Amino acid sequence: xxxxxxxxxxxxxxxxxxxxxxxxxxxxxxxxxxxxxxxxxxxxxxxxxxxxxxxxxxxxxxxxxxxxxxxxxxxxxxxxxxxxxxxxxxxxxxxxxxxxxxxxxxxxxxxxxxxxxxxxxxxxxxxxxxxxxxxxxxxxxxxxxxxxxxxxxxxxxxxxxxxxxxxxxxxxxxxxxxxxxxxxxxxxxxxxxxxxxxxxxxxxxxxxxxxxxxxxxxxxxxxxxxxxxxxxxxxxxxxxxxxxxxxxxxxxxxxxxxxxxxxxxxxxxxxxxxxxxxxxxxxxxxxxxxxxxxxxxxxxxxxxxxxxxxxxxxxxxxxxxxxxxxxxxxxxxxxxxxxxxxxxxxxxxxxxxxxxxxxxxxxxxxxxxxxxxxxxxxxxxxxxxxxxxxxxxxxxxxxxxxxxxxxxxxxxxxxxxxxxxxxxxxxxxxxxxxxxxxxxxxxxxxxxxxxxxxxxxxxxxxxxxxxxxxxxxxxxxxxxxxxxxxxxxxxxxxxxxxxxxxxxxxxxxxxxxxxxxxxxxxxxxxxxxxxxxxxxxxxxxxxxxxxxxxxxxxxxxxxxxxxxxxxxxxxxxxxxxxxxxxxxxxxxxxxxxxxxxxxxxxxxxxxxxxx
Numbered sequence: 001x002x003x004x005x006x007x008x009x010x011x012x013x014x015x016x017x018x019x020x021x022x023x024x025x026x027x028x029x030x031x032x033x034x035x036x037x038x039x040x041x042x043x044x045x046x047x048x049x050x051x052x053x054x055x056x057x058x059x060x061x062x063x064x065x066x067x068x069x070x071x072x073x074x075x076x077x078x079x080x081x082x083x084x085x086x087x088x089x090x091x092x093x094x095x096x097x098x099x100x101x102x103x104x105x106x107x108x109x110x111x112x113x114x115x116x117x118x119x120x121x122x123x124x125x126x127x128x129x130x131x132x133x134x135x136x137x138x139x140x141x142x143x144x145x146x147x148x149x150x151x152x153x154x155x156x157x158x159x160x161x162x163x164x165x166x167x168x169x170x171x172x173x174x175x176x177x178x179x180x181x182x183x184x185x186x187x188x189x190x191x192x193x194x195x196x197x198x199x200x201x202x203x204x205x206x207x208x209x210x211x212x213x214x215x216x217x218x219x220x221x222x223x224x225x226x227x228x229x230x231x232x233x234x235x236x237x238x239x240x241x242x243x244x245x246x247x248x249x250x251x252x253x254x255x256x257x258x259x260x261x262x263x264x265x266x267x268x269x270x271x272x273x274x275x276x277x278x279x280x281x282x283x284x285x286x287x288x289x290x291x292x293x294x295x296x297x298x299x300x301x302x303x304x305x306x307x308x309x310x311x312x313x314x315x316x317x318x319x320x321x322x323x324x325x326x327x328x329x330x331x332x333x334x335x336x337x338x339x340x341x342x343x344x345x346x347x348x349x350x351x352x353x354x355x356x357x358x359x360x361x362x363x364x365x366x367x368x369x370x371x372x373x374x375x376x377x378x379x380x381x382x383x384x385x386x387x388x389x390x391x392x393x394x395x396x397x398x399x400x401x402x403x404x405x406x407x408x409x410x411x412x413x414x415x416x417x418x419x420x421x422x423x424x425x426x427x428x429x430x431x432x433x434x435x436x437x438x439x440x441x442x443x444x445x446x447x448x449x450x451x452x453x454x455x456x457x458x459x460x461x462x463x464x465x466x467x468x469x470x471x472x473x474x475x476x477x478x479x480x481x482x483x484x485x486x487x488x489x490x491x492x493x494x495x496x497x498x499x500x501x502x503x504x505x506x507x508x509x510x511x512x513x514x515x516x517x518x519x520x521x522x523x524x525x526x527x528x529x530x531x532x533x534x535x536x537x538x539x540x541x542x543x544x545x546x547x548x549x550x551x552x553x554x555x556x557x558x559x560x561x562x563x564x565x566x567x568x569x570x571x572x573x574x575x576x577x578x579x580x581x582x583x584x585x586x587x588x589x590x591x592x593x594x595x596x597x598x599x600x601x602x603x604x605x606x607x608x609x610x611x
Contacts, residue, residue: 047086047157047172048073050132057104058181060141062385067121068137068179072155075172084157088135090114091152091176100150100178108431108448108489109180112150113523115139141183143384144521146421147428148450148489152178184419185363185451190351191416192224192359211371212337214398215295215307215380216261216350217422219361219454222288224265229273230358232294233365234260235337236347258337261294261306263358270294270327272306276335282308282327288360289473291423291455293381297371302332309456310381311374316457316513317466324457324513328374348398351415363422367398382514384424421451421490423512427458428522430489432507434496436529441498452490453511460494461516462528463505469494499530502564532564 050071060066075084094100094112121136137153139145155174160167218232239254255275263270265288272280286292286308298304310326337348350365351358366386376391383389387399421427429449437443447460447469458469469492492509499505504527508517519525 047075047155047174049155049174049177056179058179060181060183062141062143062146062183062185065138065140066181068151070135070137070153070155072133072174074132075157086133086155086157088133088153088155091154094152099152099176104180105150105178109148109150111524112152112178113147114151115141115145115147115149115523116521117142117145142521144426144515144518146183146185146425146451147522147524148183148430149181149523150178151181152176183451185421185425186417187361187363187420187422188351188415189361189418190358192357210369211297211299212259213295213297213368213370213372214259214366215293216365217291217293217363217424218263219291220263220265220288220358221360222265224288224359225356226266228356229262229264230356231349232261232263232351232358232362234349236349237338238347239338254338255335258335259296259298261296270306270308272296272304272329272331274333274335277331277333280306280329280331282306282329283325285325289454291453293423295377297377298333298336299371302334304331304333305329306331307377311377317468361418361420364424365398366396368394369397370394382424382512384426421453421511423453423455424515425451425453425511426515426517427452427490427509427511428517428524429507429509429526430524431526432528435527436531437496439499439502439530439532441496443496445494445496447492447494447507447509448489449492449509450490452492452509455511457513458492459510459513460492461508461510462497463499465497465499466513467494467497469509496528502529502531504529
């Protein structure tokens with residue numbers, strides 16, 4: 001029978017049609033034909049993954065499409081070489097202990113979630129039984145989707161009549177396979193070792209009345225050299241004009257530093273500097289090892305503004321009087337990037353090229369060839385990215401992509417590209433330490449999430465009530481060592497607010513206090529349950545609680561009272577066991593034994609008796 005089973009399904013039909021034996025041979029052929037019908041029930045094989053369909057951990061970035069190639073082995077029919085319509089689908093609900101499982105899917109990464117922007121890109125091939133069904137899952141992380149995703153899939157063949165010898169009555173499915181995708185952001189890291197990015201051919205002479213604006217997100221390191229001014233970014237003169245009068249004078253190179261942003265670790269100050277007017281200092285209140293947004297706007301008439309972390313006052317929390325630190329410093333200078341002379345180009349240094357070099361992290365460096373207003377600076381500060389961002393109908397002359405592309409032409413050594421969140425990213429919440437807390441609040445709990453940034457005013461939100469958050473900085477810096485047997489995530493600490501009554505509320509997080517987690521975009525919902533302190537009684541015996549002298553606190557006999565109660569469902573409480581039976585009274589002690597008969601009475605010994 002094995003050789004017959006290895007033939008195509010039509011072999012069973014051929015063995016009957018080709019039988020021209022005598023009559024006594026016909027029953028044998030019929031018997032063989034019946035066996036073929038019984039052995040072939042619907043399909044010749046079960047639906048299964050291709051051997052190449054292994055899934056693992058992937059890395060994605062904002063705006064870049066990420067794909068997951070899925071492959072299910074084709075299932076042939078009985079009577080032909082056609083394939084049955086197998087397919088692939090998402091699995092939306094996890095099964096604890098079944099899927100997702102493994103060291104990569106420990107809490108809080110043990111729940112399935114898909115990004116909002118997911119889509120199928122279908123490819124399939126039905127040419128012969130050994131072909132495969134291929135389905136491509138893809139998504140392009142957008143703003144608010146920079147999270148970690150646990151995405152599970154299964155191949156399946158629906159029950160139905162596919163024209164086979166026997167309909168498929170039970171849906172066939174593959175095993176469930178899960179893929180984890182982590183969405184990151186890249187930043188530049190400078191160690192202060194004479195690194196730098198030099199950009200020479202990107203900033204051109206603007207129209208006469210438009211001015212200039214340049215800005216960046218910067219994270220100065222507290223390990224930087226003290227009492228030295230670090231250059232964050234600077235326009236350097238390229239002028240080298242010869243002596244046109246032939247007087248033997250040296251070439252005209254102009255002033256070297258045309259416009260720049262600098263930082264001093266010792267004082268915690270950002271400041272503007274050029275060789276024409278010198279320093280313009282912001283407040284000495286911007287600590288190192290935190291992200292800051294710094295920009296300079298220059299008008300054509302010489303009026304300039306240095307912005308640090310905002311352009312207008314705003315409260316850290318709605319119900320507190322703490323104001324977010326920010327600086328708006330006015331100045332006037334005639335210095336500009338050098339658009340004169342033989343070349344109409346200038347040189348921009350980012351992170352290095354001047355002693356001492358910058359030490360820390362930089363991201364989202366942009367240059368617009370026009371000045372901006374204070375409200376526009378505030379708007380730009382809250383945008384996720386300024387790459388190709390249109391402001392006043394124009395895109396930046398320099399953006400982070402331009403800076404990245406210049407790595408190939410920059411000086412050596414070059415800065416390192418590392419993975420790190422910045423404040424404009426929307427952190428997503430994956431879980432929390434205490435999912436239940438009292439309605440009066442003040443329960444300190446850890447929030448577990450992804451892409452938390454070490455910024456000045458991170459926040460948690462419990463049902464729309466915002467509270468301060470404190471990010472554990474050692475988790476978000478890029479120097480972490482991922483353990484192969486433990487999931488990686490970020491942590492922040494928040495104190496729960498109070499609430500008027502017990503209820504579930506969604507928990508979200510924000511790096512900048514403006515852009516909070518979108519539950520729809522990340523596919524994850526983490527809830528906190530506010531509860532009153534409760535008393536559990538079993539219904540047996542004298543359970544419960546009492547309070548003495550309550551009436552002494554009531555001003556009159558009128559009173560209202562109530563309680564939240566949660567009656568336990570199920571069978572009634574069994575009656576208490578009967579008391580033990582009363583033990584019988586103890587038996588009286590036995591009487592003393594009587595003296596033996598005919599014994600002489602004991603001799604009485606009195607005073608003076610001689611013995």
